[in-house]
Amino acid sequence: MSNNDLFQRVRDLKLPIGKYALFGSAPLGIRKLRNCCDVDIIVTEDLWKECQKVGLDFKVMPSGSPCLFRDKIEIFKDWQPGHWDIQKLINEAEIIDGLPFVKIQRVLEWKKLGGREKDLKDIEIIEKFLRT
Numbered sequence: 001m002s003n004n005d006l007f008q009r010v011r012d013l014k015l016p017i018g019k020y021a022l023f024g025s026a027p028l029g030i031r032k033l034r035n036c037c038d039v040d041i042i043v044t045e046d047l048w049k050e051c052q053k054v055g056l057d058f059k060v061m062p063s064g065s066p067c068l069f070r071d072k073i074e075i076f077k078d079w080q081p082g083h084w085d086i087q088k089l090i091n092e093a094e095i096i097d098g099l100p101f102v103k104i105q106r107v108l109e110w111k112k113l114g115g116r117e118k119d120l121k122d123i124e125i126i127e128k129f130l131r132t
Contacts, residue, residue, distance in 0.1 A: 001072060003029040006039045009073055010099060019047040021093035021100040023079060025122070027107045030096050033125050038072040042086050042102070048077040081113045104129065 007030065010022065022030075024040030043051065048068075052058075056068040056075065063080035078086065093100035108126045111119040 003032070003036050006036055006072055007097065007099060009071060010039055010041065013073070015041070015043070015047065017095070017100060018090065019044045020075075021090045021102045023076075023089070023102045023107070023110070027094075027101040027104050028122060028125060030099070030101055031104070031129065033129055034122065038074055041073065041075045042079055042084075042089060043075055043077060044087060044090065045077060048075070051075050079110070082110060084110075 007026075020041050020043045022039055023042050024038075025034060025036045026039050028034045029036035029039075051068050056070050059067050059069065061067050061080070065076055065078050065080050068075040078084070079089075089102050089106060090100065092106075093102055095101075104126055108123065108130070111123050111126065
């Protein structure tokens with residue numbers, strides 16, 4: 001599935017701007033810096049409660065974070081690792097192609113906290129992007 005297909009699935013959810021932002025690899029994907037396997041969405045507490053009512057599947061991530069998901073879309077009310085102010089991340093999100101994305105600088109901070117192999121590759125990609 002292409003990044004554009006994934007982002008269209010997010011648009012189809014018709015989530016209210018100001019209540020969510022795309023995080024994880026999505027800010028890289030929208031800039032065509034890498035392909036996304038899925039889309040991670042952070043949401044406000046009230047939108048989380050609304051999402052729970054629509055019959056999405058539920059799982060607990062290895063980090064302990066609860067997640068609602070379906071069709072390569074994962075919805076979170078918190079974000080790990082680190083201690084993130086979800087509302088602030090949403091408020092400062094950049095609107096690109098009609099969708100709110102967490103600022104790429106915040107993604108870089110998060111990737112540095114993660115330290116996984118894929119994070120290290122993404123750190124290189126983001127730092128190169130920010131230099132140009």
